[in-house]
Amino acid sequence: xxxxxxxxxxxxxxxxxxxxxxFNVITLEHVEAVIAGAESSGAPVILQVSENxxxxxxxxxxxxxxxxxxxxxxxxxxxxLHLDHVKSDDLLRQAPGAGFGSVMYDAxxxxxxxxLAATRAAADWAHSRRLWIEAELGQIGGKDGRAPLDxxxxxxxxxxxxxxxxxxxxxxxxxxxxxxxxxxMTTRTATLDHALLGRLSAAxxxxxxxxxxxxxxxxxxxAAVAGxxxxxxxxxxxxxxxxxxxxxxxxxxxxxxxxxxxxxxxREAMAREVARIIGVLTGGRxxxxxxxxxxx
Numbered sequence: 001x002x003x004x005x006x007x008x009x010x011x012x013x014x015x016x017x018x019x020x021x022x023f024n025v026i027t028l029e030h031v032e033a034v035i036a037g038a039e040s041s042g043a044p045v046i047l048q049v050s051e052n053x054x055x056x057x058x059x060x061x062x063x064x065x066x067x068x069x070x071x072x073x074x075x076x077x078x079x080x081l082h083l084d085h086v087k088s089d090d091l092l093r094q095a096p097g098a099g100f101g102s103v104m105y106d107a108x109x110x111x112x113x114x115x116l117a118a119t120r121a122a123a124d125w126a127h128s129r130r131l132w133i134e135a136e137l138g139q140i141g142g143k144d145g146r147a148p149l150d151x152x153x154x155x156x157x158x159x160x161x162x163x164x165x166x167x168x169x170x171x172x173x174x175x176x177x178x179x180x181x182x183x184x185m186t187t188r189t190a191t192l193d194h195a196l197l198g199r200l201s202a203a204x205x206x207x208x209x210x211x212x213x214x215x216x217x218x219x220x221x222x223a224a225v226a227g228x229x230x231x232x233x234x235x236x237x238x239x240x241x242x243x244x245x246x247x248x249x250x251x252x253x254x255x256x257x258x259x260x261x262x263x264x265x266x267r268e269a270m271a272r273e274v275a276r277i278i279g280v281l282t283g284g285r286x287x288x289x290x291x292x293x294x295x296x
Contacts, residue, residue: 003069004078005101007132007173009044010207010231019225019281022046022082023274024235026053029267031068033238035075036267037274043282044078045274048233050085051106061091065098084233092122095131102132104176104209112162119170127171134209134231136176137166157196160203167206174231176209179224192220194227201228209233214240218280225281232281238270245269 006022013020023034025047038045047068054061065081072079083095083103095103105122107115119135126133137158156178167175177200180192200208207230213221214237221232246266249256256262 001073001075001078003072003099003101004044004080005132006046006080006082006134006231007102009046009078009080010132010174012044014207014230017226019230019232020044020046021274021278021281022048022084022231022233023238024048024050024053024084024233025064025068026056026239028064028067028071029242029263030238030270031064031071033242033267033270034274035071035077035079036271038079038278039076040271040275041278041282042077043278044080045278046080046082046231047072048082048084048104048235049100050235051083051087051091052085054091061094061098065100069099089122092125095126096129100131102134102173104134104136105172106136108136112166116166116169119166119172123171123173132173134174134176135166135170135172136211137163137178157193158200160196160199163200164203167204172206174207174209175204176211176233179210192216192224194223197224197227197229207231213237221277221280232277234277237273237277241269241273242266 009020021043023030023045025031025034031047034045034047049061049064049068053064057064068081072081080102081100083091083100085106086092086103087106092103092105103126105119105126107118110118115137123133123135158177158179163175163177177197179197179200197208208228209231210216210224210229211233213232213234216224225232243266245268246262249262249265253261
């Protein structure tokens with residue numbers, strides 16, 4: 001099936017008051033697992049490649065991107081390709097030629113005025129290339145000169161009025177908001193500020209994105225979607241599933257040397273987690289961990 005775009009998948013989700021899952025991928029096994037999980041669920045999905053993942057791959061975007069595009073075009077469900085947490089303008093400019101239909105431009109670490117200016121420039125450039133662009137706004141330091149607080153540091157919160165001004169001034173297509181989730185959590189104990197999400201949803205006309213979703217329990221994700229989140233980013237949960245499965249396999253099979261044996265179980269574990277999370281987001285249910293997903 002032709003490569004979808006993040007913009008069309010998020011727009012469709014917003015129209016149906018649902019959310020599309022976006023999974024960060026690092027290896028080809030991640031790519032295959034995400035697509036297999038989405039196919040088993042019959043749901044569209046977004047493959048995300050982060051700037052950190054590109055750094056891991058020797059700073060080269062194209063090898064993983066081209067593999068992801070090839071896999072997406074052979075999927076039975078709509079699959080979009082998204083470049084995530086981009087701080088490098090050089091990497092941003094590689095997105096269109098690598099098959100990406102969208103990018104998350106991350107200048108949230110900068111003081112507000114600098115974030116706004118950098119994001120405005122990135123949005124202008126992206127839109128001129130028909131790229132859908134997401135940005136991020138956390139909690140900005142006050143008049144006492146404090147540095148901006150990372151958007152997903154514990155305690156960070158996005159101010160609705162400031163977010164409205166930011167979206168209007170930058171022209172971005174979606175905004176990732178800080179409402180209590182934190183990146184790289186390995187426990188699902190994050191508590192979201194649903195009252196704040198309600199105010200943000202009322203104040204903003206663009207789709208809202210939840211980062212750090214691996215640390216949010218199922219009921220929190222269901223409530224977030226009901227409250228206006230239309231794109232849910234997941235990364236650590238897949239890595240935890242893969243690492244746990246590989247660790248268990250190697251403990252049970254210390255003689256194993258063929259990487260296909262343990263990468264297979266890791267890929268299967270990630271595919272099951274993808275299907276489970278999509279089930280939560282699309283149906284408000286928690287899928288059984290025993291639900292089987294067969295990857296390609």
